[in-house]
Amino acid sequence: MSDVGAAIGISLALATVRKAVPLVFASTGGFFSERSGIINIGLEGMMLFGAFSGAIIAYFSHNAWLGVLGAAFVGGLIGCLHAFATIQLKANQIISGVAINMLGAGTTVFLSQVFIHGERSFSLAPQDRLPALGPFLPLTYIAFGLAIGATVFSYYTVGGLRLRAVGEHPRAADTQGVRVNRIRFLGVVTSGVCAGLGGAYLPFFSGSFAKNMTAGQGFIALAALIFGKWNPMGALAASLLFGFADALQETLQGRAHLPAQALQMVPYVVTMIALAGVIGRSIPPASIGKPYEREVTEAST
Amino acid sequence: MRARGVSLARLVPPFVSLLLAGLVATVIIALLGENPLHIASVMISGSVGSFRSLANTLEEATPLILTGLCVAVGMRSGLFNIGGEGQLVIGAFLAAWLGAKLPIANPILHVVVCLLAAGTGGAIWAMIAGVLRARLGAHEVINTIMLNYVAFISTNYLVNLPYFKKPGQIPQTFDIAVTASLPRLTFVYKYTRLNAGLFIALAAVFAVWIFLARTRLGFEIRSVGLNPLAGRVAGISVVRSMIVAMGIGGFLAGIAGAERVLGVHKHFISPFPFGYGFAGIAVALLARNNALVIVLTAIFFGALASGGAHVDMVTNVPRELVTVIQAVIILFVACDLVLRPRGRSNEVTTSE
Numbered sequence: 001m002s003d004v005g006a007a008i009g010i011s012l013a014l015a016t017v018r019k020a021v022p023l024v025f026a027s028t029g030g031f032f033s034e035r036s037g038i039i040n041i042g043l044e045g046m047m048l049f050g051a052f053s054g055a056i057i058a059y060f061s062h063n064a065w066l067g068v069l070g071a072a073f074v075g076g077l078i079g080c081l082h083a084f085a086t087i088q089l090k091a092n093q094i095i096s097g098v099a100i101n102m103l104g105a106g107t108t109v110f111l112s113q114v115f116i117h118g119e120r121s122f123s124l125a126p127q128d129r130l131p132a133l134g135p136f137l138p139l140t141y142i143a144f145g146l147a148i149g150a151t152v153f154s155y156y157t158v159g160g161l162r163l164r165a166v167g168e169h170p171r172a173a174d175t176q177g178v179r180v181n182r183i184r185f186l187g188v189v190t191s192g193v194c195a196g197l198g199g200a201y202l203p204f205f206s207g208s209f210a211k212n213m214t215a216g217q218g219f220i221a222l223a224a225l226i227f228g229k230w231n232p233m234g235a236l237a238a239s240l241l242f243g244f245a246d247a248l249q250e251t252l253q254g255r256a257h258l259p260a261q262a263l264q265m266v267p268y269v270v271t272m273i274a275l276a277g278v279i280g281r282s283i284p285p286a287s288i289g290k291p292y293e294r295e296v297t298e299a300s301t
Numbered sequence: 302m303r304a305r306g307v308s309l310a311r312l313v314p315p316f317v318s319l320l321l322a323g324l325v326a327t328v329i330i331a332l333l334g335e336n337p338l339h340i341a342s343v344m345i346s347g348s349v350g351s352f353r354s355l356a357n358t359l360e361e362a363t364p365l366i367l368t369g370l371c372v373a374v375g376m377r378s379g380l381f382n383i384g385g386e387g388q389l390v391i392g393a394f395l396a397a398w399l400g401a402k403l404p405i406a407n408p409i410l411h412v413v414v415c416l417l418a419a420g421t422g423g424a425i426w427a428m429i430a431g432v433l434r435a436r437l438g439a440h441e442v443i444n445t446i447m448l449n450y451v452a453f454i455s456t457n458y459l460v461n462l463p464y465f466k467k468p469g470q471i472p473q474t475f476d477i478a479v480t481a482s483l484p485r486l487t488f489v490y491k492y493t494r495l496n497a498g499l500f501i502a503l504a505a506v507f508a509v510w511i512f513l514a515r516t517r518l519g520f521e522i523r524s525v526g527l528n529p530l531a532g533r534v535a536g537i538s539v540v541r542s543m544i545v546a547m548g549i550g551g552f553l554a555g556i557a558g559a560e561r562v563l564g565v566h567k568h569f570i571s572p573f574p575f576g577y578g579f580a581g582i583a584v585a586l587l588a589r590n591n592a593l594v595i596v597l598t599a600i601f602f603g604a605l606a607s608g609g610a611h612v613d614m615v616t617n618v619p620r621e622l623v624t625v626i627q628a629v630i631i632l633f634v635a636c637d638l639v640l641r642p643r644g645r646s647n648e649v650t651t652s653e
Contacts, residue, residue: 041442081632091635094381094442098582099631106624113619114333219446226443261458268447268454275439284440 012247014135018205020243021136022047022214024143025198026221027228027235028150029191033079034230035154036187037167037287041097042082043195044218045104050075050199052108055124055209056115064130068139068200075196076189078104083188087181090291101218109211121210130204139201146194150232163187167285170292180292195221223271229282242267312594315587318633325629330618340618347611348604354611356486356493360565362603363495364389366502367557368581369599370509371427371550373590375441377513378546379526380434384427384445385554386578387452391426392419392555394456396562397569398465400477411480416501416559423555424548426452431547435540441547449578457571465569473570483564496564503596505553510592512549522546554578576624583627586634602627 026043033040050071058067082100085091109120116122130137154160162183165173170180195218202217203209220242227241228234249263274282327337348358368385375382396419405411430444459465460472467475483496513519524532525542533539557577562569584602588594609623 039442041446085632085636089636091632091637094383095582095586095631095635098383098579099628099635102579102624102628102631106621106628110619110621110625113621118619216450219450222443223447259458261454264454265451268450272433272439272444272447275443276433276437277439 008251012244012251015247015250016240016244017136017140018243019246020239021140021143021205022198022201022217023221023224023239023242024147024236025139025201026195026218027224027239028143028147028232029075029194029198030222030225031150031154031191031230031232031235032163032187032194033082033191034225034288035167035285036163036184037170037285037290037292038083038086038184038188039093039097039289040082040188040191041094041219041222042078042100042104043191043221044214044216045097045101046075046078046082046192046195047199047202047214047218047221048101048104048108048212049078050196051202051213052112052199052209053196054200055122055203056111058124058128058204059122060115062125062128064128064204067128067204068130068197071196071200072193073196075192075194075199077192078196079189079192082192083185086188086291087184090293093289105212108209112209112211121208123208124203126207129207137201137204139197139204142197143201144236146197147232147236154232164285166292167287170287174292174294180294184292220267223267226282226284227267227271227274229274230285241270312589314637315589315634318587318630321633322626322630326622326626329622329625333618335616335618340612340616343612343615344605344608348608353490353493354607356490356495357607357610358600358604359489359499360493360495360603361606362600363499363502363560363564364557364577365580365584365599365602366596367505367553367560368577369584369588369595370505370581370592371554371557371578372581372585373588373592373595374509374513374522374546374553375550376585376590377526378522378542379529380431380543380546381442382427382430382445382547382550383442383582384430384448384578385550385557385581386575387445387449388423388426388551388554389558389561389578390449390452390456390573392423392558393562393573394459394474394558394569395419395422395555396481396559397474397477400481400563401475401568403478403481405480408480408482411478412483412563415477415481415563416556419555419559419562420552421555423558424552427547427551427554428544431544434547435543453572456569456573460569460571467568471570474568476567477563481563482567483560485564494565496560498560498564501556501560502599505556506592506596509549509553513592518542518545554581580627583631583634586631 026047030040030043053074054067054071057070058064078100082096085096086093112120162178165178166180166183174180202213224238224242225235228238245263245266249260252258253260330337330340347354349355371385372382396415399415399418426448430441430448433439433444434441460474465474467473483498485493485496489495513523521537522542524537525539529539580602584595584598587598605623609620612618613620
């Protein structure tokens with residue numbers, strides 16, 4: 001009996017980590033963008049681009065690692081698009097994010113049908129998938145390493161200090177000689193690369209690409225970032241919590257009286273509660289969402 | 302800064318954005334090895350080429366008018382309501398529930414009750430985010446996104462309960478009663494799903510226009526949207542304005558959901574047909590949040606949708622081309638590539 005319990009416990013723990021990986025990637029990505037002052041609700045679309053490009057490149061090149069690299073590259077490109085629109089052209093950051101999500105949903109299915117002859121989903125042959133490293137895919141270790149690296153970078157290096165400074169008080173950073181918009185651009189592109197990697201994890205994990213396969217995980221990653229109070233370790237912990245809720249939901253399916261939907265709702269509800277300040281308030285970076293313009297000497301609002 | 306009524310000059314940039322988006326679409330189609338002119342002609346015949354196509358276009362435009370208004374009213378108060386999707390789903394579910402279960406013999410009364418319930422449900426759903434924003438400063442964008450998913454997941458739970466679920470494999474509710482159905486406009490085309498909801502949507506446009514332009518509360522909402530600080534100094538309740546604006550938006554999105562159920566699908570299904578809420582953002586942006594112009598932009602996107610479906614059917618170009626075009630239009634309008642006063646950031650931004 002206790003052996004069964006232990007077995008379930010171990011499989012639940014493994015599943016938790018596996019479910020958390022794409023969230024860890026994307027929420028760490030969100031950290032780089034949002035901490036620099038650029039809202040990124042386009043994480044969902046960036047992940048979808050990553051999922052598709054990772055899968056399609058592996059499909060045709062028979063090289064999974066090339067797919068991973070391609071996903072990071074395409075994610076970065078979409079990050080460039082978001083950065084160019086919001087920083088250079090001062091487009092509304094939320095609208096640009098919404099557009100990127102639609103672009104991801106449309107383009108990936110469109111291209112899938114073009115490349116795979118009318119199919120909205122396709123499977124990867126076993127040899128085109130990433131080989132497991134121990135109990136997990138290699139991307140798992142990269143994800144956790146990335147979150148730790150982001151923490152070290154942000155809180156122990158000059159670059160990290162600059163990243164946080166341009167998100168909190170860009171004018172002060174500017175007077176110290178920090179190139180505000182350059183740092184923001186790099187932050188947003190980095191977020192695209194991370195989200196692309198998080199997206200690439202999905203087809204290598206499931207063995208296929210499917211239409212809209214991210215299914216809201218980009219938004220859950222955003223939730224993890226907020227619930228984790230806009231820092232990488234917090235986001236990592238939140239990703240694991242949300243991963244656990246998801247894993248538990250699958251384990252319990254059909255076994256318990258608790259409806260699966262109650263656990264599916266956890267990330268969204270706890271994020272709203274955290275944002276409202278009921279359990280330790282999440283406070284966004286002070287200058288998030290505001291474009292920075294050097295020429296203006298008097299702040300108008 | 303904002304002229305009263307429709308200023309034609311303000312509509313030039315969106316128009317240029319449309320042309321640019323058309324150019325992008327042309328390039329994509331050409332890269333696929335198809336003839337862009339041929340695709341365009343198929344698109345046109347599928348959207349306005351016959352009474353049948355025209356009816357399809359207007360049928361697609363109906364919910365877009367309402368979700369476009371939803372976004373526009375929020376934006377006018379300085380809030381970004383991107384929760385139209387979830388508010389629509391809540392409205393759709395309530396309409397399907399009451400449409401199937403309420404024993405009301407009078408068809409007009411039955412429809413009105415369903416519409417009001419759907420609108421109220423959507424309004425409450427949106428006002429959760431409105432209250433959180435106005436009272437606690439919690440960002441409405443994040444909360445409306447979260448509420449979208451809470452709406453999808455909770456209706457998915459409800460629809461599977463025996464009380465609601467029509468027996469069978471598909472998670473859908475019982476069909477609504479005949480008395481709850483919105484009559485279809487069969488005089489346009491015999492088999493159309495276009496229904497009287499179109500007139501409800503048009504009435505909503507008129508009501509929102511009057512409300513924003515001619516009422517005290519409408520004026521207050523616009524003032525808060527332009528400058529919350531000045532509004533507060535002038536004695537306007539910013540909290541009330543924000544909550545009311547979100548509520549009206551949610552009400553309209555809820556009605557859009559009811560229209561889909563009472564006029565088109567006749568039941569609620571999970572997941573509910575997706576995308577009208579997000580497309581509403583494109584509709585409102587392109588119309589610069591002007592209620593009257595929204596009718597035109599909604600019909601335009603309706604035409605894209607019905608034309609795109611036709612293209613999907615008769616050529617090798619997948620219908621997702623339409624989603625791509627929509628996204629490109631949003632991006633171009635947001636970037637506001639032309640005619641922007643130098644040194645001023647984009648005015649569609651929600652004020653902070």
